[in-house]
Amino acid sequence: MACCGSSDKPCYNTTDSLTRSKHAVTSNQLKIVLVGQGGVGKSSITLQYVKGQYNEYIDMTIGAAYFYKTLSVNGKDIKLDIWDTAGQDRFRCVAAMFYRGAAGAIVVYDITDKESFLGAQSWIKQLLQNSNNPVQICLVGNKLDLADSRRSVSKEEGKSFAEKNGYLFVETSAKTAENIDGLFNQLVRKIVNADGEVPASYDNDNNITLT
Ligand code: GDP
Numbered sequence: 001m002a003c004c005g006s007s008d009k010p011c012y013n014t015t016d017s018l019t020r021s022k023h024a025v026t027s028n029q030l031k032i033v034l035v036g037q038g039g040v041g042k043s044s045i046t047l048q049y050v051k052g053q054y055n056e057y058i059d060m061t062i063g064a065a066y067f068y069k070t071l072s073v074n075g076k077d078i079k080l081d082i083w084d085t086a087g088q089d090r091f092r093c094v095a096a097m098f099y100r101g102a103a104g105a106i107v108v109y110d111i112t113d114k115e116s117f118l119g120a121q122s123w124i125k126q127l128l129q130n131s132n133n134p135v136q137i138c139l140v141g142n143k144l145d146l147a148d149s150r151r152s153v154s155k156e157e158g159k160s161f162a163e164k165n166g167y168l169f170v171e172t173s174a175k176t177a178e179n180i181d182g183l184f185n186q187l188v189r190k191i192v193n194a195d196g197e198v199p200a201s202y203d204n205d206n207n208i209t210l211t
């Protein structure tokens, strides 16, 4: 499992991030999970957002990878705990373990791959079945840089599916960074209140017990 922070501060190792006790959790902390079919760009979106990097030969995610980044909303710092899950079918049950405590979910499909769009629905279903919070969903059509040559899901299609279900919607390119900051800003702003505080209704305890 990979683990990576946005600064030079030591990052949590796998064990720490999985077993962090409640006292390590600050009040202004939000858990965000990325879900969706393998290859749609979840890890690339995360890497671009957290580190400002893009890597064409990015490694396939095994299980899930943890990142964090601090975002300032209305003058208040919010620590985002970002869990980038693996989208391959054999990791589906593993991904579900990471939904607990999530306040926001980024459900990604590839705008050049219709199947990944159709599959987004089943990822959302699994997410809702396994989350214990009123999770705010943002549907993301990624690989916008390929829109001119290879688009197979129209913007209207993605948008109307999202609107019908009350999800946020954005198209991004992890490659060019288009709308990547905007995606996280939009999602976090939808979750926190006007004072930049995380509502108490969110269970920030994202401990995972390994048995
Ligand atoms: P994941 O399995 O959902 O985590 O997908 P990855 O982030 O591993 O990306 C899968 C492949 O798609 C990699 O070769 C990436 O370089 C490529 N990719 C990811 N995002 C983009 C994008 O925005 N544009 C383009 N053209 N390729 C992308």
Ligand code: MG
Binding pocket: 042, 043, 044, 059, 060, 061, 084, 085, 086, 087
């Ligand atoms: Mg990945």
